Amino acid sequence: MRDVAIIGVGCTNFGELWDKSFRDIFVEAGVMAIEDAGVQGEEIDALYLGNMSAGRFIEQEHLSSLAADYAGLASINIPSTRVEAACASGGLALRQAVLAVASGYHDIVIAGGAEKMTDVDTDATTDVLAAAADREWEGVMGATFPSIYAMIARLHMHKYGTTSEQLAAVAVKNHYNASMNPHAQYQSPVSIENVLNSSLIADPLHLLDCSPITDGAAAVIVAPAEIAKQYTDTPVHIIASTQTSSTIALHDRKDITTLDSTVAAANKAFNTAKLTPGDIDIAEVHDCFTIAEILAIEDIGFFKKGEGGKATEDGLTAIGAEIPVNTSGGLKACGHPVGATGIKQAVEITEQLRGEAGRRQVDGAEIGLIHNVGGSGGTAVIHILST
């Protein structure tokens, strides 16, 4: 297996992009990544695109062809593949690109993620997102996607004493970080009171505990590490790439307050990279809801089970603290265009490790972790990146 590096990244602005179509945004992100890497289109051997539900959001399937076509790569007939694992679709696309290069089958591969969510109304979006859970035995029974995480939050509070204020502290931190990210959907800070006073979506989760509905796309170019320096002075090495599965329905988990897919993916990733959680300088984790970030920082191993809420409240995950988490603003405040999220996380960590993250730069960051979850934990993907 060959070592793999990221040689270029690109990301659109995240938000309600009324004037842009699905094909507009993935081309925009792809071109940015290609220009950043300094590769020519003819050098690209393959394309992977992460997307959850274009079939329902814009009534378009066969995205593999659409992406190659509008990226100008169909003229050279490259293999193009769409991958899907709900909210982890982007992470999967990156992993497929890594596997393709590591195996020696391809050299220069583009991994993108895109979702266009605002072409349907909120009720329709809510129903599409519920498809990340078990339609027949959760959705039909009245479950919405926020309600699944709300049930995790309720039990986490019951077992560990986690408070609504601690959940809100995740939103406050991530909105603050997003205020320094020009791509972010929400660039204004919020207070604990703002979160607690926002309307209840699924008790105990308020509106500001939830990630928003977002349009956006992101792309990265990966290449064999041995030739990466031909393209960039600052390649970012992918030193672990793991993917795990678990039950699709929350009710079938052994422990409802643990994402065992995350635990397994993290253990495998740390074993592969020969690192421990303490070696990580910075992390982008899957905070589709505030409780999800608390679960992530516990299940990856940054904090003991049950202590994630207090750690966040104590500021241990802020920029400049013990382990800065979600410097981009996370899904919560940077936005969550579902299929793009996993790739955007890779863009953020790459910029941080290159020292190009501007006002939100984590000084001396050399090793970063990205964590992307599908549904309530039915899929988890972890990558560890290093300078």
Place this chain on the structure above:
Amino acid sequence: MAVSRFWRKLKHRYNLIGTHCTTCNTYYYPPRKMCPQCRRDGRIEEHWFKGEGVIVTYTVIHAAPENKAVQTPYVLGIVQLDEGPRLTSQIICKPDDAHIGMRVQSVFRKLGEDSEHGMIYYGTKFIQD
């Protein structure tokens, strides 16, 4: 949901009929035709659950797509049946009355309807025991 898709699970939805693996003595609801522990060595038979259990966790849903049969706020919970398996279902009670550890009993109720002239979905919910 398509008529055939709902119809083929009717007996499981109306009567809490799940499955039981006689190889490892594990009960499944929702039903599974293959035991995930024993896989091909499993022997699956149908099992009619008593419908009694306890709330493991719950939420009060305030925002949901429009559904004429169910108005927000409503309580959704994970119920652990006395035979072992856990399922997701609505709990019919005042939102303030729901609590972790509450004993509940299954009842037959309307889950939703497609439209004024469309299909009506019935299934199982739970009330305080």
